[in-house]
Amino acid sequence: MRQFFIRKNLPILATAAVLVLLFGTFSLLFPNFLSLRVIANLFTNNAHVGVIAVGMTFVILSGGIDLSVGSVLGFTTIFVATLINHEVPPVVAIGLALVVGSAFGAGMGAVIQVYQLPPFLVTLAGMFLARGLAFVVSAQSLEIKHGFYGAVIDFGIPLTEQVTLRATSGIFVAVFLAALCLAHFSRFGRNVYAIGGNASSALLMGLPVARTRIWIYTLSGFCAALGGIVFTFQTQSGNATNGLGLELDAIAAVVIGGTLLSGGVGYVAGTMMGVLIYGTILTAISFHGQLDSSWQRIAIGGLLLVFIVIQRLLTRAPAFGRSN
């Protein structure tokens, strides 16, 4: 048990504590907050952020960053909407979008790896590129009307008589579980941690750094496209402006989840908690009714500040707990 409380795990424990505290406080403040419906909606309403944040976790664990995810989400929504409006079967459109998103990520990863360029700049270019291409596809918002979409939206697993778990939250949970396995029980996951810890050491140990790094950005691109598809299920439309600034929400969720931006330290489970904290704040603001969305940003910003300063103090403090 003491092993669990070592310094490495403190950020994620702090995240868990904040999630419980926040949810507890809001449950006391607002009647009906502590209900299965609210919890189920946390997953449903934030599924697109969650899927993207899971992909972003791998990028940040490897010491990189991906600024393009919001734009890729926007591109995917308009891409899928346009294809479906041109009578392409939705399953084909979704498959194509996932391939395009993954290929986009792979391209950025290849440029970063082959030419040894900073991920910040390459994905910044990717962000502009995807956003511009989204407007090339269609500058107008497009509605998606198709039986398949209706079926997916109507699909739900009834938890109680009033609460159903929607398909979008199912996708989110599935992605989360898959990422959990990938990060902690696969060779790829160990390579990601190794690269983030020290890329040169990883290379000297003979790990496939180049291949892994390209896969990481491919994965992030895939998750961004999947997030876009989830978003089309939520809104039943496509719009080139969707997901503006979403990359920063995803990064914030990952950082609140205890993953260090310097790479090598963090957990996928932390990201899940980060997304839930993000969602809890949104829900509380909508419960309150009087607060506008500015408080959401102030709360997220304040939390970020607290977490980062705590993390910094922890990593600077003498290594207590390590001797255990």
Next chain:
Amino acid sequence: MSNAPASIVSRLAQSRLIWPLAGLALLLLFNLVFDRAFFDLSTRDGNLYGPIITVLRLAVKVMLLAMGMTLVIATGGVDLSVGSVMAIVGALVAFLAERAQLGFPGLLAVGLAAALIVGLFNGALVAYIGIQPIVATLIMMVLGRGVALSITGGMPVRIEDAGVLFLGRGFIAGVPVQIILVLVVFLLTALACRKTAIGLFVEAVGDNEVASRLSGVNARGIKLLTYIFCAVCAALAALVSIGDVGRVEPDRLGQMLELDAITAVVVGGTVLTGGRFTLTGSLIGALLIQTLTMTLVRQGMPSDVAPVPKALVILAVCLLQSARLRAQLAALFSKSRRAVS
């Protein structure tokens, strides 16, 4: 003095300004051949108008932000919060102009003071607590937007202060005030950097922070100073922007401009890892991107698609700086030369 022109040419050929300058020249040449109207200048009531003036005016915000961003990037940092700083300053100025009937000097003082506080906050997090610049300024980016929204209650506010409007729309001797402001800020910054030791210290900190500290440079103080300066530049950009538009929308003012400013700096030849910087390059970078966008829009590209050429410019600049690509190109050239011989 007789060899001065030659030395300028040789210095230019070696400097990193050559690529952005060449790009800008190429664009202007393209317009000279295909779109003469691009260079049309007209005067209305003695004031200058025309596509070139429009390009300059549209680039002013990014040029101002790029001045501050250049120094921050030169210390090895980055400031993602400038867009939010613009929103805070804009919202605050609009709010006080409406509610407190503050005059222009008061508004200017409040705006600059707000920027000073944000810059202190950013700089303290980076320099004294030791948080990564991307993260520290990300906090302020999220937080600051929220603060700006809560100042005005999320509503757009009209600007009626004559001083602010003059800053955005006025003319001095036929030249838009905005453009004069950028030139003044540029000259003052360049003087401070090149005629005092500040520029040297900034480059020293960006090159090797530990070494600069060991040789007696107050590295933390220098970093703090650059973040404050960056925020002040953002405040000026905000005043120009709201004066030009005539109203403040706190949710949109300055949004994504931080990325445009970083792009301008990188395109201008300052490397993201810090060290040597060029203020002139950043100005040219901002102008290059704006000219490119304007040229393509005049050639019939929808303005929504403008991010695409921006992305291509960033990629091109990155690749030009990549040692690997240079090696590949060199190998390609030597191979083909060998094949010819």
